[in-house]
Amino acid sequence: MERPPFDLQRHYEARLTQVGQExxxxxxxxxxxxxxxxxxxxxxxxxxxxxxxxxCQIHPRKIAQRLVDALRSExxxxxxxxxLQVAGGGFVNISLSSLALARWLAAYGDAHAxxxxxNELDGRIHVVDFSSPNSAKQMHVGHLRSLVxxxxxxxxxxxxxxxxxxxxxxxxxxxxxxxxLRQIRLEGTDFEQLAPGSGLEALEELYRRGVQAVEESxxxxxxxxxxxxxxxxxxAPRLELWKRINAISYAAFxxxxxxxxxxxxxxxxxxxxxxxxxxxxxxxxxxxxxxxxGGALAVFFRNHGQFYEQPFLIRKxxxxxxxxxxxxxxxxxxxxxxxxxxxxxxxDARQQDHFxxxxxxxxxxxxxxxxxxxxxxxISFGTVCGEDGKAIRTRSGEPIxxxxxxxxxxxxxxxxxxxxxxxxxxxxxxxxxxxxGIGAVKYGDLSQNRSNNYLFSWDRMLAFxxxxxxxxxxxxARLHAIARRAASENLxxxxxxxxxxxxxxxxxxxxxxxxxxxVLHQVLADLRPHLLCTYLYELAGExxxxxxxxxxxxxxxxxxxxxxxxxxxxxxxxxxxxxxxGLEALDQM
Numbered sequence: 001m002e003r004p005p006f007d008l009q010r011h012y013e014a015r016l017t018q019v020g021q022e023x024x025x026x027x028x029x030x031x032x033x034x035x036x037x038x039x040x041x042x043x044x045x046x047x048x049x050x051x052x053x054x055x056c057q058i059h060p061r062k063i064a065q066r067l068v069d070a071l072r073s074e075x076x077x078x079x080x081x082x083x084l085q086v087a088g089g090g091f092v093n094i095s096l097s098s099l100a101l102a103r104w105l106a107a108y109g110d111a112h113a114x115x116x117x118x119n120e121l122d123g124r125i126h127v128v129d130f131s132s133p134n135s136a137k138q139m140h141v142g143h144l145r146s147l148v149x150x151x152x153x154x155x156x157x158x159x160x161x162x163x164x165x166x167x168x169x170x171x172x173x174x175x176x177x178x179x180x181l182r183q184i185r186l187e188g189t190d191f192e193q194l195a196p197g198s199g200l201e202a203l204e205e206l207y208r209r210g211v212q213a214v215e216e217s218x219x220x221x222x223x224x225x226x227x228x229x230x231x232x233x234x235x236a237p238r239l240e241l242w243k244r245i246n247a248i249s250y251a252a253f254x255x256x257x258x259x260x261x262x263x264x265x266x267x268x269x270x271x272x273x274x275x276x277x278x279x280x281x282x283x284x285x286x287x288x289x290x291x292x293x294g295g296a297l298a299v300f301f302r303n304h305g306q307f308y309e310q311p312f313l314i315r316k317x318x319x320x321x322x323x324x325x326x327x328x329x330x331x332x333x334x335x336x337x338x339x340x341x342x343x344x345x346x347x348d349a350r351q352q353d354h355f356x357x358x359x360x361x362x363x364x365x366x367x368x369x370x371x372x373x374x375x376x377x378x379i380s381f382g383t384v385c386g387e388d389g390k391a392i393r394t395r396s397g398e399p400i401x402x403x404x405x406x407x408x409x410x411x412x413x414x415x416x417x418x419x420x421x422x423x424x425x426x427x428x429x430x431x432x433x434x435x436x437g438i439g440a441v442k443y444g445d446l447s448q449n450r451s452n453n454y455l456f457s458w459d460r461m462l463a464f465x466x467x468x469x470x471x472x473x474x475x476x477a478r479l480h481a482i483a484r485r486a487a488s489e490n491l492x493x494x495x496x497x498x499x500x501x502x503x504x505x506x507x508x509x510x511x512x513x514x515x516x517x518x519v520l521h522q523v524l525a526d527l528r529p530h531l532l533c534t535y536l537y538e539l540a541g542e543x544x545x546x547x548x549x550x551x552x553x554x555x556x557x558x559x560x561x562x563x564x565x566x567x568x569x570x571x572x573x574x575x576x577x578x579x580x581x582g583l584e585a586l587d588q589m
Contacts, residue, residue: 003107004100006117007517009034009044012094015076016046016067023070026063029055034094036515041087042095043511049090060090068092098500101510105501105569111576115159118520122161127334127374128154130346131262134171135249135269136180136203139256140399141392141456142348145381147402148442149450150346151262151582152529153379159580160524165338169330170269172246174323176207178228180245181238182220183210185227200252203245225318232274232320242271256402260438261582270321273329277321280328281314287368289361290314299361312357324358331362335374342375344527349380349451379527382453384445392456406438412462413437416470421589428588435584436462436470443469446581447533467537472578473586475540479571480587482552486564491553499562505546509566512542516573520580529581536577543570 005011016032030052037045049067053060064086071077071084081100085093108114130150133139139147154164183206213220231238250267257263281297284290290299295317301307314324334340345355355378366373386392393399414433417424424432444461447468448454464470501510519535522528552563575585 004104006108006114007521008096008104008514009036009518010521012044012046015074016071016092017048019070019074020048020052020067024063024066026052027056032067032092036518037093039508039511041091042083042085042093043514044094046092046094047090049092053090061086064090064092096511096514098502098507101501101507101514102499104514105510105565109565109569110572111579114516114572114576117517118159119161120524121157124162124341125165125339126157126162126342126344127165127167127338127340128157128344128346129167129169129330130154130344131253131257131264132169132171132347133249133253134174134176135246136176136200136207137249138200138204139253139402141384141402141405142399143402144384144405144441145348145445145450146346147256147260147262148445148582149379149381149529151260152446152580153344153346153527155580155582156520156523156527156529156532159520165266165340166264167266167268167334168264170246170250170267172242172249173232173270173274173321173326175224175228177231177242177245178224178226179210179214180207181227181231181241182224183207183213184241199248203248225320229318229320252403256406259406259434260442261584268330268333270323270326273326273333274321276329276333277315277325280325280332283369284314284328284361284365287365289364289368299357299364301357301360304360307353307357307360310353310357312361314361323354324361327354327358328361328365331358331374331376332371335366335372340374342377344377344379346379346381349382352378352380377527379450381450382448385453385455387455387457389453389455406441408458409437409441409462410434411437412458413440413470416462416464417589420464432586432589435586436473436589439469439473439578439583442582443472443533446529447537449530450528467533469578469583470589472536472540472574473583474589475543476571476574476578477586477589478547479543479567479574482564482567483571485553489553491560491564499558501562501566505549506563506566509542509546509570512539513566513569513573516577532577532581536574539570539574539577543567543574 013032013034016034017030020026020030020032021028031048032046033048033051034044034046037043046067049060049064053063068084068086077084081097083095083097085095087093108117128150130153131143131147133143150166154166158164180203187206189206210224214224227238231242281290284299285297290297293311296313297315298311298313300311312324313322314328316322331343334343347355359376359378362376363373365371384392410433413436414429417429417433417436440461444456445454460466461468462470464474501507515535519531523531546566550563552567553560555563578585
């Protein structure tokens, strides 16, 4: 018998719709609308007969019954594999047999098998633009969500077979350099003392003093603009300073990325496109998309309800480029040079207007030129808030630096680990504390609906109960302990030959494992990792209930082997889920 479908919910949706239209004679308006069912109704429930019955003025139960009668001749809907029942006003309830559950668990027994089952995006090129800090400034808590969301989104897209290109679009060509270069000219800076990775704080102090000067003096503001214009015109001494500043900046950023196990395929900052923006300006003017306005160049949306009084500035009056200039050039590069099918921008919700105008401009431009238009997506997110409900900051009012945040998380996690397992050696304590601390901060963010603001709470993030990373990491460590004991007692041999699942806690756990592909497809549909977090938390809860009620190793041989396989599959899916979120899976805590 061939391998069962990876996502049974999606498979049943397609198959029931097909049978309804091709066998039962329903027209193209019929859709089976299969969903996960409340456990008292079975495993899946099709409610499409209700909507279709209203459409064609036939009682939904008659439609549902015709569908069930047609399905019963199909091998995959035979009584050996599932039970079909018409219920209520026209629902079709599908209850899988123990054999069907066992077949699915046997077919998708490891991470490789799960990955081969998910291939919808096979070979498609997805560029994900995330993190994107500004040079000469330390990364702070405001950069957290783009970093962890972007990494998780990349992992999920790759799971479904996409070729993902991670692009860190560094802000390395903007206004901050005019301010900083002016301040360096006035104060001087010994770059030999600013070793890469340790000098960013000093540069940021210079920048802070420069900002204050610019805000207080129009003369200083004019000088900063002149410095920026000279840099962007290719002045050699300023370019050399700019290179040194960027080297110091990125070395500091890399420490954060290494700590979070995040990598990038490309680091193409704004400066990378400085020689490409001329083409953008020329073509947008040529095709009447942009027009000059007071010396600047802008795109107008005079027939757009929201932006009819809000032009999209793509070149400043002094000829300098801006975010819009380089973002437009980046879209063209990603389409022409990278072959992007889809481009995702993981940027906070405050930039919503910018991206709407960017996408509208690109659509006009590419339509006029015939360029291949990739899908453009703004993956927006809310703010990390303190207890006062405002953006989280230090007591002095400064944004909390990410390096400080992660160091604090690791220190707090180490205290908890030492309390819970004082027998661990120092190296193990350090490794686990790092995984728990970093994981707690990441998961605390990912477990929230990205559209919402959320309150930052150390106690909640580091708790070993509730929907937290430590709770899931501990559940996974316990599963590894069970596997080690089974191996030491030679109980794992032949564990892949899955016998039928028994009712009760065994079936509840198996059923939850079966939902993993459906949840991943839900995450993929709108790129909201919190849905996966919720599923993993529920899975860990199901396992806890199962483990409390069922003696895994102390039963008879057949029972032990069956329950060990359930533990093994739970370990696989829980571990893979944490990996997709960018969390380290621990085998000991």
